Amino acid sequence: MSELSPEYRVGVAAHGSCAPAHGSGNPAAAARHDGETLSRDADISPLTPYYQDALCTIYHGDCNDVLPKLKKIDLVIADPPYGVQYRSNHRQSKFNFIAGDDTYPSEWLDGVNKIVERGTIYLFCNEASLGDAQRALAKHKWSSNRLLIWDKQSTSGGNLANYGQRTEYVCYGTKMFAPKLNGSRDGNLISIPRVRPQDLTHPAEKPYLLMAYLVMKSTNPGEVVCDPFCGSGVVLKAAKDLGRPAVGIELEEHYCEIAARRLSQESFNFTGGDADFGVTDSNISSQAELLVSPNDVI
Numbered sequence: 001m002s003e004l005s006p007e008y009r010v011g012v013a014a015h016g017s018c019a020p021a022h023g024s025g026n027p028a029a030a031a032r033h034d035g036e037t038l039s040r041d042a043d044i045s046p047l048t049p050y051y052q053d054a055l056c057t058i059y060h061g062d063c064n065d066v067l068p069k070l071k072k073i074d075l076v077i078a079d080p081p082y083g084v085q086y087r088s089n090h091r092q093s094k095f096n097f098i099a100g101d102d103t104y105p106s107e108w109l110d111g112v113n114k115i116v117e118r119g120t121i122y123l124f125c126n127e128a129s130l131g132d133a134q135r136a137l138a139k140h141k142w143s144s145n146r147l148l149i150w151d152k153q154s155t156s157g158g159n160l161a162n163y164g165q166r167t168e169y170v171c172y173g174t175k176m177f178a179p180k181l182n183g184s185r186d187g188n189l190i191s192i193p194r195v196r197p198q199d200l201t202h203p204a205e206k207p208y209l210l211m212a213y214l215v216m217k218s219t220n221p222g223e224v225v226c227d228p229f230c231g232s233g234v235v236l237k238a239a240k241d242l243g244r245p246a247v248g249i250e251l252e253e254h255y256c257e258i259a260a261r262r263l264s265q266e267s268f269n270f271t272g273g274d275a276d277f278g279v280t281d282s283n284i285s286s287q288a289e290l291l292v293s294p295n296d297v298i
């Protein structure tokens, strides 16, 4: 296996700023956008970041290829394609099918296991993929600590004669250590509104506050976050605003571009005031606690 490119500095000594390698792509991944299928065996090394700043790196490619080449990771937040070929009828003109959304992927966890000796994972899934997600974690020797339920606070489309779907699930697992969650003891129901359809930049975009909440609960500043299916880069942005180095991988160049643009924006202002762009653990925590249902806090 080849060494990482010298530009890759996430989580190690040099957090100094690097010029964004925005748009540079890697040749093997780029081939996919010429209509070819990206080979799992493609030689994509040395890894060239698509985008890089002082804290965040985006790789344009297949996470099965990229993950084994990364350095140590403390937290994985993964929102893989759910294997449902999902495309809302309301949004067909806006978004194509999500890449890889025809089967539930799990081999990427082999790559995760190469870079996580002890750490935490949050694995997103829905009703249909929950069993697959839990089996994949167990097969890869992750303990399943709790199933988190994300209450989107409104229903998505679908059959109007059926109950509306207003939840998704997040498997919370750890490897090789007893988890210690930051902040107060929260229940497993997380009530945070989904992104309004008119604001979506990705068909499966998750709310910033949800991702910031998970990053805050399971890392301390300086610990490295990885999102192997980073889509529009919400996890990366939340990690960056919270002072955590982060690395994201995305197969579709279009979404690398959107994620890079998101990372170039100013920090999220949690307090709502004009002056405070600094997101701290305490203000994200209090903001999150306002939104997260305190259903069984002891």
Ligand SMILES: C[S@@+](CC[C@H](N)C(=O)[O-])C[C@H]1O[C@@H](n2cnc3c(N)ncnc32)[C@H](O)[C@@H]1O
Binding pocket: 061, 062, 063, 064, 079, 080, 081, 082, 098, 099, 100, 202, 204, 205, 206, 207, 228, 229, 230, 231, 232, 233, 234, 235, 249, 250, 251, 252, 255
């Ligand atoms: C469910 S979406 C993630 C959305 C993201 N959480 C957000 O908030 O924008 C899954 C993403 O994984 C990407 N993807 C699919 N297979 C992949 C692979 N093997 N490696 C890297 N990215 C992949 C898809 O292009 C898609 O953007």
